[in-house]
Amino acid sequence: MSAIRREPTLTAKAPAAKRPADKVLPGARPTPIMPANTVAARSLMLVVSLMSFLACLALIGVLIISEAVDGWRADIAREVTLQIRPVSGVDIEEEIEKATSLLAATPGITGIRVIGAAESGKLLEPWLGKIPVISDLPIPRLIAIQTDPANPPDLAALGEQLAQEVKGAELDTHQQWQEQLSRTADTLRWIGYGVLTVIAVAFAAITVFATRSAIAANQNVVEVLHLVGARDGFIASQVQWHFVKLAGRAGLIGTLAGVVCAIALALLGPDTMPGGLTAASRALIFAPPALAYYNYGFLLLIPISAMAVSFITSRTTVMRILRDVL
Amino acid sequence: MIRLENVGLRYGKGREVLRDVSFELKSGSFHFLTGPSGAGKTSLLRLLFLSLKPTRGVISLFNRDVSSLSRRQLPDLRRRIGVVFQDFRLLNHLTTFENVALPLRVRGEKVEDYRENVLELLDWVGLGDQANAYPAVLSGGEQQRAAIARAVVGRPEIILADEPTGNVDPDLARRLLRLFVELNRFGSTVVVATHDVVLMEELRAPKLVLDDGNLEVLP
Numbered sequence: 001m002s003a004i005r006r007e008p009t010l011t012a013k014a015p016a017a018k019r020p021a022d023k024v025l026p027g028a029r030p031t032p033i034m035p036a037n038t039v040a041a042r043s044l045m046l047v048v049s050l051m052s053f054l055a056c057l058a059l060i061g062v063l064i065i066s067e068a069v070d071g072w073r074a075d076i077a078r079e080v081t082l083q084i085r086p087v088s089g090v091d092i093e094e095e096i097e098k099a100t101s102l103l104a105a106t107p108g109i110t111g112i113r114v115i116g117a118a119e120s121g122k123l124l125e126p127w128l129g130k131i132p133v134i135s136d137l138p139i140p141r142l143i144a145i146q147t148d149p150a151n152p153p154d155l156a157a158l159g160e161q162l163a164q165e166v167k168g169a170e171l172d173t174h175q176q177w178q179e180q181l182s183r184t185a186d187t188l189r190w191i192g193y194g195v196l197t198v199i200a201v202a203f204a205a206i207t208v209f210a211t212r213s214a215i216a217a218n219q220n221v222v223e224v225l226h227l228v229g230a231r232d233g234f235i236a237s238q239v240q241w242h243f244v245k246l247a248g249r250a251g252l253i254g255t256l257a258g259v260v261c262a263i264a265l266a267l268l269g270p271d272t273m274p275g276g277l278t279a280a281s282r283a284l285i286f287a288p289p290a291l292a293y294y295n296y297g298f299l300l301l302i303p304i305s306a307m308a309v310s311f312i313t314s315r316t317t318v319m320r321i322l323r324d325v326l
Numbered sequence: 327m328i329r330l331e332n333v334g335l336r337y338g339k340g341r342e343v344l345r346d347v348s349f350e351l352k353s354g355s356f357h358f359l360t361g362p363s364g365a366g367k368t369s370l371l372r373l374l375f376l377s378l379k380p381t382r383g384v385i386s387l388f389n390r391d392v393s394s395l396s397r398r399q400l401p402d403l404r405r406r407i408g409v410v411f412q413d414f415r416l417l418n419h420l421t422t423f424e425n426v427a428l429p430l431r432v433r434g435e436k437v438e439d440y441r442e443n444v445l446e447l448l449d450w451v452g453l454g455d456q457a458n459a460y461p462a463v464l465s466g467g468e469q470q471r472a473a474i475a476r477a478v479v480g481r482p483e484i485i486l487a488d489e490p491t492g493n494v495d496p497d498l499a500r501r502l503l504r505l506f507v508e509l510n511r512f513g514s515t516v517v518v519a520t521h522d523v524v525l526m527e528e529l530r531a532p533k534l535v536l537d538d539g540n541l542e543v544l545p
Contacts, residue, residue: 227415
């Protein structure tokens with residue numbers, strides 16, 4: 001070929017003529033073989049970003065609900081109530097005294113609050129109205145007991161002991177209320193998982209569709225590479241890494257946008273309800289490092305999933321195109 | 327070098343576009359492939375650069391039956407064939423230099439190793455000034471010469487050109503023909519598909535004449 005090059009057949013001027021190309025070394029920064037900034041690539045980027053944003057919101061929603069539900073459960077489990085019914089011939093104040101001494105001596109109990117007769121009467125006002133006879137009625141007395149969640153007392157044994165030693169005593173562990181709340185919380189959580197699954201399927205389907213469209217728009221590149229002697233593996237790697245990088249970038253952008261929304265909720269959300277969704281989002285976003293790794297690791301699954309879906313789709317699509325062109 | 331025996335080709339369930347085509351091209355030969363539009367010239371070229379499989383018959387390239395080759399072996403064979411497409415098929419997002427160097431890039435060669443060779447080749451085809459230009463700013467003739475440079479950069483043993491002078495004026499057509507003659511003089515087997523009678527009169531070379539799918543070889 002060098003012999004050919006010494007004979008300028010088509011050039012009007014000598015080959016040694018200075019080229020403008022000399023100013024920029026040709027091929028110094030090789031252009032990626034797959035075109036980067038096409039309409040198809042921009043559309044794919046937009047679609048994957050939006051779907052990642054939605055998936056991120058759904059995932060954050062599920063995590064926040066889980067966080068809130070765990071908080072509610074812990075709050076309810078942390079408090080039990082001792083009810084002491086009036087028994088004829090027994091001084092109820094003495095029984096309350098006995099109960100508080102017994103409770104104070106029980107390990108795992110962090111707080112005792114005796115609800116006074118007047119306060120107990122007030123609890124009945126919504127049903128009976130403000131009538132002076134309330135104070136004369138034999139109203140059961142209540143003791144609110146705080147337990148240590150890390151080292152809870154054996155409530156069954158405590159209940160039995162109180163029933164034996166304190167006349168008219170009955171320990172209410174709120175089990176029925178807890179069960180109802182558990183069912184409600186689990187329903188909420190499953191609804192969250194359901195929404196997340198629907199979004200995940202839509203995310204995968206739309207990413208597959210957008211990747212295929214983008215490859216179809218670049219089919220001529222695939223064919224030219226094939227015809228100039230590129231091996232299938234070379235073409236597939238060029239195409240798949242182009243789309244994997246693109247999907248990864250778009251996935252990260254969408255996920256970051258979702259995290260920004262969660263941060264906005266955590267910082268700007270209504271603050272009136274302790275244990276509400278704002279508190280739960282704060283616990284999620286500003287979690288201690290060990291928990292933060294877990295939470296943010298979950299969110300990183302979104303761009304990783306986008307890259308995985310894009311990888312599989314682009315490889316199978318380009319292989320199908322190559323099969324068609326022999 | 328190239329041998330076809332009773333080759334037939336049909337697309338899908340349509341009628342045969344090539345029928346019982348048989349010929350042999352010796353190494354280092356120069357042939358025109360001609361015939362009216364729709365006679366099957368492009369289909370025959372696509373068979374020769376392994377972009378299509380015949381529905382019947384045998385194609386041998388470099389003394390190897392193409393049908394016996396696995397898909398993995400085809401790229402090695404394609405690298406020994408340079409193709410100039412009728413519509414150039416340059417990649418618009420790559421510069422002229424990168425388009426011409428593409429066959430070397432896909433072989434894994436490094437740009438430092440081929441930069442000078444490609445620049446010399448661009449000078450040779452008169453595109454030395456356009457190395458960093460994109461196809462969109464090149465004229466039809468310049469795109470054609472870039473396509474020819476890409477076809478020959480890998481030093482192919484066979485050069486197949488599909489209507490390489492279809493989009494250029496008669497003067498440039500003659501110069502492009504001289505370019506193919508020079509490539510042939512340096513050892514490449516050349517097949518130029520054209521229906522330009524004036525161009526074929528410029529050079530005395532055997533003709534493969536296709537008419538309605540039937541081939542006749544004229545010395």
